[in-house]
Amino acid sequence: MNVYITRVIPDEGVQLLKNAGHTLNVWEEKRNLTRDELIEKCKDQDALVVAGFNQVDETFLTAASHLKVIALHSVGFDNIDVATATRLRIPVGNTPGVLSGATADTAFLLMLATSRRAFYMHKTIAAGKWGFFEPTADLGIQLNGKTLGIFGLGSIGLEMARRCKAAYGMNVIYHNRGNNHGAEKELDAKKVSFEELLQQSDVLSVHTALSTETRGRFNREAFGQMKPSAIFINTARGPIHDEAALLEALQEKKIWGAGLDVTDPEPMSPGNPLLDLPTVCILPHIGSATVETRNAMARLAAQNIIAGLKGERLPFPVNPEIYEAQEL
Ligand code: DGY
Numbered sequence: 001m002n003v004y005i006t007r008v009i010p011d012e013g014v015q016l017l018k019n020a021g022h023t024l025n026v027w028e029e030k031r032n033l034t035r036d037e038l039i040e041k042c043k044d045q046d047a048l049v050v051a052g053f054n055q056v057d058e059t060f061l062t063a064a065s066h067l068k069v070i071a072l073h074s075v076g077f078d079n080i081d082v083a084t085a086t087r088l089r090i091p092v093g094n095t096p097g098v099l100s101g102a103t104a105d106t107a108f109l110l111m112l113a114t115s116r117r118a119f120y121m122h123k124t125i126a127a128g129k130w131g132f133f134e135p136t137a138d139l140g141i142q143l144n145g146k147t148l149g150i151f152g153l154g155s156i157g158l159e160m161a162r163r164c165k166a167a168y169g170m171n172v173i174y175h176n177r178g179n180n181h182g183a184e185k186e187l188d189a190k191k192v193s194f195e196e197l198l199q200q201s202d203v204l205s206v207h208t209a210l211s212t213e214t215r216g217r218f219n220r221e222a223f224g225q226m227k228p229s230a231i232f233i234n235t236a237r238g239p240i241h242d243e244a245a246l247l248e249a250l251q252e253k254k255i256w257g258a259g260l261d262v263t264d265p266e267p268m269s270p271g272n273p274l275l276d277l278p279t280v281c282i283l284p285h286i287g288s289a290t291v292e293t294r295n296a297m298a299r300l301a302a303q304n305i306i307a308g309l310k311g312e313r314l315p316f317p318v319n320p321e322i323y324e325a326q327e328l
Contacts, residue, residue: 001046001068001309006033009051009073010291013298020306022047039063047305049073053266056080061088069308071301074288075099077318078210078237086319093304093314097155098296099288103261104159106287107205107235110259111164113281114231115203116140117257120278141202141229141256143168149192149201150174151217152208152236153183160205161187173200198225203233210237218242223249231257231279235287238264243274250277261287 003017005026017024025045027033033041033054042048042064050056051073058081065088072080072094085092113119117140124130148164150157153174164170165187172189174180175197183189194217197204204226208214218232218241226232232255234241243264249255257279263272266285274280288297304314313323 002044003047003049003305003309004041004045005049005051006038006054007051007073009049009301010295010298012295013049013073013302016299016302017305020302020309022305022309035060042067047071047309049301049305050080051301053079056085058084061085061090065090068311069093069305069314071304071308071314072318073297073301076209076237080318082319086322089322091304091308091314091322092318093301093308093316094318095297095300096316098300099293100155100159102290102293103156103207103235103287104163106261106283107156107160107207107233107259108163108167110233110235110261110281110283111143111203111205111231114233114257114259114279115143117278119281141231143170143203145169145171146202147171147173147200149197149204150189151194151197151204151206152176152214153180153189154207156235157205157207158183158187160207161189164203170203173197194222195225198222199227201230202227203231205233206236206240208236208240210239214240216240216242218246220245220248223254226255228253228256230255231259233259235261238262238266247274250274250280257281261285 001022003022003024005024008026008028035055038054039060047069048067049071056079061081061084067090070090070092075094075096077094080092082092148170150161153176161172165172172187173192174189175192175194179191223245246258250258259281261283262285300316304316307314
């Protein structure tokens with residue numbers, strides 16, 4: 001059968017699909033397909049791999065309702081109108097679990113780099129400003145025994161908390177809708193209200209999905225409640241924080257620093273003033289970008305496509321309710 005892939009994905013996934021006998025059509029240009037182009041490309045396809053941030057919205061899904069399965073090459077699915085896919089009975093799959101460690105590594109890297117102003121220090125050397133040593137200059141913040149606040153303690157948040165506890169004996173607090181009993185037992189993590197998370201965290205790390213509930217959650221009011229010594233980390237989705245409010249909070253020293261792997265919009269413009277701040281470290285959404293993780297993501301995406309094209313339940317479904325309805 002025919003599978004359309006919106007960006008080049010690692011060979012491990014490609015080989016699995018080919019070995020299953022499928023014909024692959026890959027978009028190789030380094031720009032996002034427009035919605036109309038994607039509709040056109042999918043006309044004679046049986047399945048779609050969304051590898052990137054293509055908007056799979058109601059218009060697209062209605063035009064491409066013949067697709068037997070859509071597999072995301074990501075764990076996040078905020079770019080997909082899942083409700084419409086479910087209504088049209090198109091199974092959608094994602095890649096959970098396999099990128100938790102790599103993404104938590106990125107959050108940890110940003111925490112440490114921000115706490116020591118590492119990216120800015122690098123830039124000062126490149127600008128020829130490594131000058132006179134001053135014992136009171138270039139000071140960072142030590143992390144030992146500090147409080148880590150996790151907003152969204154799922155599998156990536158848990159990996160971040162584990163790293164922070166093991167490396168720096170950090171106290172872990174978190175804000176979720178439900179309790180994460182495993183983390184409470186393993187890490188002595190404590191569930192707190194959103195306000196307590198803001199007020200008590202020395203490092204506040206975001207690990208939740210983007211939804212109507214979380215969009216813009218870290219706004220002016222939220223940053224205003226944080227400690228002036230706090231570090232804000234976001235490796236989840238850019239729109240969860242309000243970028244203008246974050247800039248203002250940093251400039252007015254309402255918080256100390258920020259480490260971002262996600263911005264709004266992406267890519268971030270090179271002239272963004274956040275890039276000039278000494279206590280800000282920004283990466284271009286590379287949370288899952290290791291060879292091992294991207295291979296694993298490609299394998300999971302391929303497994304979802306192979307199952308979907310056989311009419312079987314996807315191993316990693318985002319809308320399992322499709323099957324529940326069938327089973328009734
Ligand atoms: C994900 O999987 O959702 C990542 O953000 C994309 O790399």
